[in-house]
Amino acid sequence: MRITCIGGGPAGLYFAVLAKLADPAHEITVLERNPAGVTYGWGVVFWDDLLDDLFRYDPVSAERISRAACRWDEYEVRATGKAVTHLAGYGFSLGRRDLLDILAARAVELGVEIRYRDELTELTEAGAADLVVACDGARSRVRDQHAEHFGAEIEVGRNKYIWLGTSHVFDTFTFGFEQTPAGWIWYHAYPFTADTSTFIVECAPETWAGLGLDSLDAKQGCARLQEIFAAHLGGQPLVDHRAEVGGTGWLNYRRLTNQRWDHGNVVLMGDAAHTTHFAIGSGTKLAMQDAMALADAVSGDDDLAVALERYEHRRKTALAPLQRAAKASSEWFERVPDYVDLPAKQFSYALSNRRGEYPTWRYLLHVATQSAGPRTLLRWALSTRRWHRARRRPGLAAASTAVSRPREPARLTAS
Template sequence: MRIVCIGGGPAGLYFSILAKRAHGNHDITVVERNPAGVTHGWGVVFWEDLLEALYRHDFESAREISESAARWDQQEVHIHGQRAIHIGGHGFSIGRERLLEILTRRAVELGVDVQFQREAEAPSEFADADLIVACDGVNSKVRLLHAHQFQPRVEEGRNKYIWLGTNKVFDAFTFAFEETPAGWLWFHAYRFNRETSTCIVECPLETWQGLGFDTLGPDETLRRLEGIFWRHLAGHSLFNQRRGLGKTPWLHFKTITNERWSHGNIALMGDAAHTTHFSIGSGTKLAIQDAIGLAGKLREHLDIPTALRAYEEERRTSLVTLQRAARSSAAWFESVPQRVDQSTLQFAYALLSRRGAPFWSYPLYLATQNEVLRGLLRSLHAARRWVRTGSGLRPPWAEEAGGEPSRGRRRRAPPARAGTR
């Protein structure tokens, strides 16, 4: 089978890996418009469920991702200049550039033809392909070109946001809120290696305009934000990836859905097919799950149209709950100015429970404010992760799909080592 993936992000690369592992004789090409090693974005987050899935489907890339990931086991809320409020939680983060490096190398090792600096203008360029996977992002050219068939719907959020990096290392996943004369701003920050953190700044449109961000250049924007968040950055810098490329790109988040995910032999995947608000940190997870889903359906069905219908049905069903949670989360952050008069404990719990929460979560939340109890809970979570990934017990996802690892050896997943690259 001749397969072309338009877009060299996590979705396209991971799908190419799985498709090549399933059928080594497939002719698979990934075309990416950016040069090798160039990507927009900083660190991405994921959780144990994705790590387990990675180990089940391709041990080699999963091991590298695990070893390159930083781990955080706290979330903190800072507001009104008061002490941090702890809201629990744990997860992993990895630099997007590092993730793509791992997946690209693995794909090439398996025989995938990864072509950088190639702009695919239309699927018609690949008339000899049996399957074209459009994983070309939020502003997908393929989706736009075939909009009549896919019937996309794009909804823009009200808030402005900007995705930055900082050399302030946030060991906890941190939410920090600051009031200015023009209104409230806040950031979501987390480290993804030993030296760098992602810092996503968000604010209402009125605040953004009142602070003059619509007229400031990149350097002026960063200096102003550093001044607003000086308490949290502690003298460290913010930086972007567009030096010399004009105004700093403040965005409105786009929620994308499509009436159909396939047209003929073209399938949408990742952000081209759907998006979920960045405040729940699931974009990369969903892209990779799409890749796993499509690769699985192609193994189950010899007929491509049947496989594409089954892929869409399965992935749509699995997205429903998460998309609902993403909308709730986005709406909560759009209502921050109306919520900040609450006590810090109430405000932080509202943030924690913005996607819904079980009745027992509030007592647990109160317990995490006690340093001793918080330490105990963290130890229990760490022990649980060790049992799953680092103990002498063989975790359930250690054996690779498709009969690997080779030579009959049974392997287990190593624990993620926080802060390694």
């Protein structure tokens, strides 16, 4: 089969890897409009469920991703006028560029052709492909060429947000809320290398305008935000990639869904097919799981139309609960002023339970683990669970991953 992937993000590269593993005879080309090694993202986050899937599908790339990732062992919540509180849980983060480099290297090893600086504008330019995979992002040009057929629907969120980076390395995943004369503004921050953290800032549009952020360019906006979050940044700067090209990166979140995901031999994948709010940190995970499902679907003996229909049904079913959770999460952040007067422990629990899923005992556990002793025990228990889960992963021994027994968990470690 001749396959062309339009877009060299995690979805396209990982699908190329899996399709080649399923059948080395496939002729697979990935077209990426950016130069090699260039990406405009910062760090991505994921959890054990994605690692489980990655080791199941390709232990080689999974081991490389696992080794390159950072791990945090809890969540920290800071807010003006409140004591610092903590939320149980752990996760992993990895630079987007590092992830793309790992996946691209693996694809090339398997015989995939990657063409950089190749910005396809018409589907006819994809050549005589049997399958064209449109994984060119939320503003997909391929999807837009058949917009009426795919039936894209976009719901625009109220809040303003911007993805930034900083050389201040946070100890763990941190939420920080600052009260200003124009209203509340907050960030989601997490480390993803030894010297860099992602720093996502969000606020209501009234606050955004009241702080003058609507009239500042990238450098000026970063300087204003550095003043607001000075107590959180340890004297380190904030960086907006767009500072070098003009403009600014402020956006409103766009929740994208499509009525249909395939059109003839063209199929949507990743953000071209769906988006979920960044507050649940699942964009990369869902894109790579799309790749897994599509690779499974096309590896059988069914006609392509049947395979693509099966892929769409499988992924829409899996996405539905996460999309509901993401919507509830984004709406919670649009109502931040309704919660900020709560005492510190109640406020952080409301943040943790923004999807409304937790039983009462979770609140009791949250309160009990705000002191150092119980919190340390809980982190150790989670570290032990993580170790046992990692040991059960398929292909772990073949990938030569060294997994040591859990000790007292560090605040930030390499995975």
